Amino acid sequence: MIGLVPLRKPWYTALLQEIMPVEAPCQTLHNYEFQLHIREYRSLPNSALSVCQIQSYMNCWKSIQLIEGPIQGGRTMYIYLMFENKMVDELVEFLTSETWSFHGQENPTEESIRENVANGNYNENGNQTFWITDNHTKIGLIRVFDLEDPICLFDLRLKEKFRGKGIAKDVLNWLSTYVFNKYTHIIRIEGHTRYDNFAMRKTFFNSGFVKESYNRRSWRQGGKLFDSVGYAMIREDWENNTKTIIEDTFPY
Numbered sequence: 001m002i003g004l005v006p007l008r009k010p011w012y013t014a015l016l017q018e019i020m021p022v023e024a025p026c027q028t029l030h031n032y033e034f035q036l037h038i039r040e041y042r043s044l045p046n047s048a049l050s051v052c053q054i055q056s057y058m059n060c061w062k063s064i065q066l067i068e069g070p071i072q073g074g075r076t077m078y079i080y081l082m083f084e085n086k087m088v089d090e091l092v093e094f095l096t097s098e099t100w101s102f103h104g105q106e107n108p109t110e111e112s113i114r115e116n117v118a119n120g121n122y123n124e125n126g127n128q129t130f131w132i133t134d135n136h137t138k139i140g141l142i143r144v145f146d147l148e149d150p151i152c153l154f155d156l157r158l159k160e161k162f163r164g165k166g167i168a169k170d171v172l173n174w175l176s177t178y179v180f181n182k183y184t185h186i187i188r189i190e191g192h193t194r195y196d197n198f199a200m201r202k203t204f205f206n207s208g209f210v211k212e213s214y215n216r217r218s219w220r221q222g223g224k225l226f227d228s229v230g231y232a233m234i235r236e237d238w239e240n241n242t243k244t245i246i247e248d249t250f251p252y
Contacts, residue, residue, distance in 0.1 A: 078170065080178075083129035083141075088117045094141060098160055102197040104221050121145075132158070132171060142171055144179065150187045152179060164199065172207035176238050188234045194219050195227035204231040208243055 083091070095108045105112070116122065122129040126148035132140035140158035156171060172191075179189055191209060193200040204211070213230035220226075237244055 078139075078167070078174075079133045080130040080142075080174065081133055081138075083122050083131060085117055085123065087131075088114060090138065091117065091122070091141075094138065094159075095157075100157060102194050102200065103155070103157070104219075106222065132167070134162075140167070140171070142175065144175070147179075147183055147186070150185060151190055152183070152186055152188075153190050153192070168200070168203045169207050172203065172209065172233075176208070176233050180235055180238050186235070188232050190230065190232045192219075192228050192230050194221070195229055201229060201231075207233075208237060209233050210237070210244055210246065212246065 092110050092113050095113055096110060100106050100108075121127055122143060127143065127145045128147060129141065129143040131138045132142060139162045140156070142157075143155045144152055145154070146152045154175060156168060158167060176189060179186055189209075191204060192215075193204070195214070201211075209231040210233070211229060212232050215228045215230060217225040217227060219228040234244065236242075
């Protein structure tokens with residue numbers, strides 16, 4: 001068939017190596033089943049994509065990242081779409097349509113959201129934000145900040161109906177890979193959550209993050225002070241696929 005390329009592992013591995021914005025380990029590339037928002041490729045003759053389709057996906061790759069996520073009976077791909085200021089109306093709808101019980105601002109206002117976007121808090125000044133999408137549906141948002149420093153932090157939000165499905169674990173795994181590959185100066189990724197956000201605490205643990213601190217009365221929310229817990233992934237643990245056991249026998 002003229003102008004068609006079979007979707008075999010060596011082919012899409014080579015293509016990903018060509019178009020991915022960061023270097024990724026070979027084993028990571030081999031784990032990807034090549035889908036952007038193009039699951040319909042299976043309906044093409046001989047499971048193939050036309051050259052013009054490939055070129056189109058290559059052109060848009062700069063704003064898209066992929067991770068895997070489990071679904072019943074097979075595998076799915078979550079697509080990460082980089083936030084742009086022109087998406088502010090969608091952002092307002094996303095953030096004001098839910099109550100974010102374990103975030104400092106449970107019910108952000110449209111005014112505060114637009115002001116944060118205008119101030120570059122989503123995609124400028126060391127900040128990057130990605131929509132988490134599944135089958136063209138925006139199911140969550142992850143904002144990474146302090147990317148200019150050796151230590152970065154992040155804020156993760158999933159719509160309520162998508163919580164408790166293991167998606168957040170996949171997000172943190174993708175986050176570690178993305179940050180440590182793209183930002184070679186970063187030595188650790190930190191995350192903090194309210195002490196009673198047990199689902200997020202379990203997600204940190206299952207994603208290889210190590211609990212490093214318990215901070216009393218450090219989380220201000222709704223006019224109250226709560227305790228918080230701090231977790232981190234260090235570059236060495238990510239590179240070696242290990243989890244550091246903290247040993248501090250000093251009694252003081």
